[in-house]
Amino acid sequence: MKYVAYHRTSTKDQHLDRGIAELTKYCKTHNIQLYKSKVYTDQRTGKDFDRPRYIMLKEEILESGDVLIVTELDRLGRNKEATLKELRFFKDNGIRVMVLELPTTLIDLSAMENSMARMMLETINNMMIELYASMAQVEIEKREKRQREGIEQKKARGEWDDYGRPRIMSLDEFSTHYRLVQQGKKKPFELMRELGMTKPTFYRYKNQIEKGC
Missing domain, CATH: 3.40.50.1390 (Resolvase, N-terminal catalytic domain)
Structure with missing residues (x-):
């Protein structure tokens, strides 16, 4: 045990x-x-x-x-x-x-x-x-409601374009992890799973890194 x-x-x-x-x-x-x-x-x-x-x-x-x-x-x-x-x-x-x-x-x-x-x-x-x-789900639903309302308020004020959708991590942080893929120490799918990233998000970061953005 x-x-x-x-x-x-x-x-x-x-x-x-x-x-x-x-x-x-x-x-x-x-x-x-x-x-x-x-x-x-x-x-x-x-x-x-x-x-x-x-x-x-x-x-x-x-x-x-x-x-x-x-x-x-x-x-x-x-x-x-x-x-x-x-x-x-x-x-x-x-x-x-x-x-x-x-x-x-x-x-x-x-x-x-x-x-x-x-x-x-x-x-x-x-x-x-x-x-x-039930209590845990209620809390997450309340938070999501507040987030939606906040986004709608920013859109109504014309501020959403200034904020956009936040990154889940910085490019510098991703670059540190992605270096293991570049060195052949990890496969892309392994890093995706470890970082909890979807495939489109992973490759968006990858392309930005490789373009020097």
Whole structure:
């Protein structure tokens, strides 16, 4: 059995340190030895699960009998249906998920002999997870609404052309990563997956770099 810790923030502007510290402290307090003695992280949106390290955990590391630990449910995902689908996947594959903000998920129900108590805790778990997943989705929908309204206001003021669509990273940052492709150390599709870029976005950056823009 392996204990695997995962933490996510939505952007590179948000620091991972707090979540990493919280997971590390919990595991130290409860004598839990984390797999590879580290916390796996992504700095990607919680709207979907197309994140390089999360995919690696799900496809290459986590196995039946293992435990996945996250600080909060929305660090796993912020889309209710997608998050519940992922949780069903873990349950169906014998992988337990511990969420530090939900105390009932920290109890190993499989070790309980009292079947009635186990059933009640499972029901409470499911209700709390459904509630927290709903709250996470509401928050992301509110943020998207504010963003849409902000864009519309800028367009109405004639300011949108001055701002345009923001880059997901600077050309300098992309150039640093892309150098590995130029040196033959990585394939383009590997870098796309690692950076969480779509193919059109990747090649737009690539063309700008190669043109010296």
